[in-house]
Amino acid sequence: MTSEQTGIVLLDIALILVLARLLGWVARKLGQPAVIGEIIAGILLGPTLFHGLISNTLVPTDVRPFLTALANLGLVLFMFIVGFELDHTLIRGKGRIAASVSIGSLVLPFLLGAFLATWLIMTHPTKTGTLAFVLFIGAAMSVTAFPVLARILTDRGMHRTQLGGLALASAAVDDILAWSLLAVVVAIAAAGESTTSWHILFAIPYLALMFGVVRPLLKRLVAAREKAGRLTPTILAVVLVGLLVSAWATEWMGIHFIFGAFLFGVVMPRAAVEQLRHEILERLEQVSVLLLLPLFFVTAGLKVDLSKVGWDGLVQLLAILAVAIGGKFVGAFIGAKLNKVRNQQALALATLMNTRGLTELIILTVGVQLFVLDTKLYSLMVVMAVVTTVMTGPLLKWVYPDRRIAKDVAEAEAAALGVSAAHRVLTLIPEPSQGSGRARLAADLTGGRRPAEVVLTHIKRYATPNLEVGTGLSGELAEMAGTMGELEQLTTYPKSRGLGAPVLSRFSDDPVREVAEQVTAANPQAVLVAQDDPGYDQIRAATTGQLFTLVSEPPDGGPVVVMGAAGRTAEAAIEAAASIAAARGTELLLAEPGKPSRRSVTLAAALTTRGLPTRAMSTADLPTDPTAGWAAVLVAPDDGTPAAPGLHLLVRPALDADEPNWDDIVGTPAAAPATT
Incomplete structure (x- = not known):
């Protein structure tokens, strides 16, 4: 040459x-x-x-x-x-x-x-x-x-x-x-x-x-x-x-x-x-x-x-x-x-x-x-x-x-979830290594309802470029194998509470669209998602059941406080807070500005009778300012009112919400044991 x-x-x-x-x-x-x-x-x-x-x-x-x-x-x-x-x-x-x-x-x-x-x-x-x-x-x-x-x-x-x-x-x-x-x-x-x-x-x-x-x-x-x-x-x-x-x-x-x-x-x-x-x-x-x-x-x-x-x-x-x-x-x-x-x-x-x-x-x-x-x-x-x-x-x-194709995808998602549970909470897991808190909270939100399941969904954008002559999927397949292992570890807590815990995980060139479509296909009774998650607005629009918006990571212990326990949408927040408190075996506080309403006092007494210690009080009587590090889970209705400092969860009711069945939500000490 x-x-x-x-x-x-x-x-x-x-x-x-x-x-x-x-x-x-x-x-x-x-x-x-x-x-x-x-x-x-x-x-x-x-x-x-x-x-x-x-x-x-x-x-x-x-x-x-x-x-x-x-x-x-x-x-x-x-x-x-x-x-x-x-x-x-x-x-x-x-x-x-x-x-x-x-x-x-x-x-x-x-x-x-x-x-x-x-x-x-x-x-x-x-x-x-x-x-x-x-x-x-x-x-x-x-x-x-x-x-x-x-x-x-x-x-x-x-x-x-x-x-x-x-x-x-x-x-x-x-x-x-x-x-x-x-x-x-x-x-x-x-x-x-x-x-x-x-x-x-x-x-x-x-x-x-x-x-x-x-x-x-x-x-x-x-x-x-x-x-x-x-x-x-x-x-x-x-x-x-x-x-x-x-x-x-x-x-x-x-x-x-x-x-x-x-x-x-x-x-x-x-x-x-x-x-x-x-x-x-x-x-x-x-x-x-x-x-x-x-x-x-x-x-x-x-x-x-x-x-x-x-x-x-x-x-x-x-x-x-x-x-x-x-x-x-x-x-x-x-x-x-x-x-x-x-x-x-x-x-x-x-x-x-x-x-x-x-x-x-x-x-x-x-x-x-x-x-x-x-x-x-x-x-x-x-x-x-x-x-x-x-x-x-x-x-x-x-x-x-x-x-x-969209219909087939929906059918595939439904098939992956198996037999429809009586109560299904779907939560988005952006990063499996940081998803334990969400998986735990999603399980707690089922309260004492049975049968119930927590669906962990993880959609990731393709990392490998579209290789024109090979499938180009070998990298994704290897990464997905590791991801699925991490996601399966997150199901330990839900399963310990007797809940189903299917995992929906895959790669996509449009994760935002995929998650919204997955919410539609799974048709959950509740969706847990964070405000800063990609595609939050699309997920919110696709959710017909309760929407739980994670504002910040809640603590593992302490009482559960409903901020603003009166009003048109307060019932959904109380329902969610009661589920968390019953699952964690902790006290529920119904907090309102000013003097507690008669309805809050009556509900607190009824929940206490069912085995969930509950108090109605004024926000001024809370033990301390939440911003000072008070270890409590703060829940508020998603009704457009200003959020309290240190808030963890905003709750929007289901579009066709029924009257809450407190026996199913709170359960009994036998049905919903303390898991602190």
Whole structure:
């Protein structure tokens, strides 16, 4: 490699990155996966425009092998990421339907593609023989791009719905079947080369070695990471060496290096090691996705030449699109209907399974490298990959509109909460490490009502940028695993009081909207939220039950004081204060400006009779000024009156509030034991 070639390669890499990011940004603005813009960037640099003048000037033929080598390295890393992110738990509980949809969306397009191949081969001769060509075209028609599909579902909020889970499971099964099928096709295509045909005999021993020996050895990385407390360069080097050796092994066997990279990702340890998984993927995703894969798009685009398609090529393109779209759509729809999936959901599944994106481009590149495809047919198939991916978003929006997705999300939230409790208090936990006080207060606000439950909800904004070709969710998955552990610890106190304590936790690109939607879906009798929480106004508007506004953190002990125990909305404040006092086994003070009203005196006597020590008094007779550090929980009605100094809780009544049942609220010493 000469000095001049080195300079050109460096400039080409810079140009490719700028063009890929720019067109990727344009694609996102148009509601498309950024990978579409990057593929088009590669095509624009290819020979399609100006008879190759641009590509020959900017990317001379003598530097293309160096770019191709870097692109192949990016492909190795990406296929490892795909295998590593392929989670078998996605299929759990959905195996039968997912298998049916996957088989339908694979078998029908494969058969139609094989039939179409018998016509295409007449104008596109191949060096690998008719059988390999027919099988390859069938396999290319059958693939679904799992990473792109996962990103589409995440962007639309469908990943947590029943339909989204089923689509992910179906795509995961499809990925496994499609890659396995392609491996067989590649082996058949490579078998004709006398120098390497016998190498394929090592495929079975290789698989046995990977699952029987390499996989157990890789589990030792977990102990090494725990001992070091982080992902060390040595651990990452072990992973990279194993990855490259595995890719070399399959290339040597004639099965192509992408399968070795993919399989090494599959055998990497997963269970209970989310942190290690996250750290490895975090290191590799950015380099692969942002630097090396754009080089792959360009080297792939340099082989696309649409300038010589002509009318016969246009007819072939229409036939390819008809088989690719129709085969996938009809096959997936039939597979879903055989399992009694509703029509609208079956249509959405069929639409999603048509996503091809980068996965299709990888397969087509393999076809070119093995001389299965000529330049013209390769170009037509690339157009098919772009069209089927571009159409997925708009078609899905038409088949399964946003209002239907919102309904599914609400149903998923309700299902997560299980059987509706008689009394439900939902509280927002912005930071799990600081949520113990809220969880305790929310449990206390249930008073003696049974059955009852406290719902802990935690919505966090995505920390990882939307990676265009990977799911980009590995970081969130690892962080969520830790967050869920912290949230589960917060349920100890509610559960000790005999309360249900479901946890609703997930990532979102719009946490404020998500929390408001979650309040609507859960339909709680009460919501506990702080004034300074993000989205407070939206949560307040979405709450139809009681609204408890946390002004400041209340003390754990001391009496509970209702500031302003008379007036139109005072009853809700008294009710909340009585619940807290009964739960904590402390005294309730009904404080009013001036002389206590007869109603307060009567209510204090009645609550004392029920086992809750209660006094009615003037605010002037309170033991001391709250600002002087008096350890009391101060509760006031949310009626627009000036708040007392040191106030902890503002209470707004439910929109359809009934008369309080004091026996349920206060309970008895047996029903609501003191838990100070």
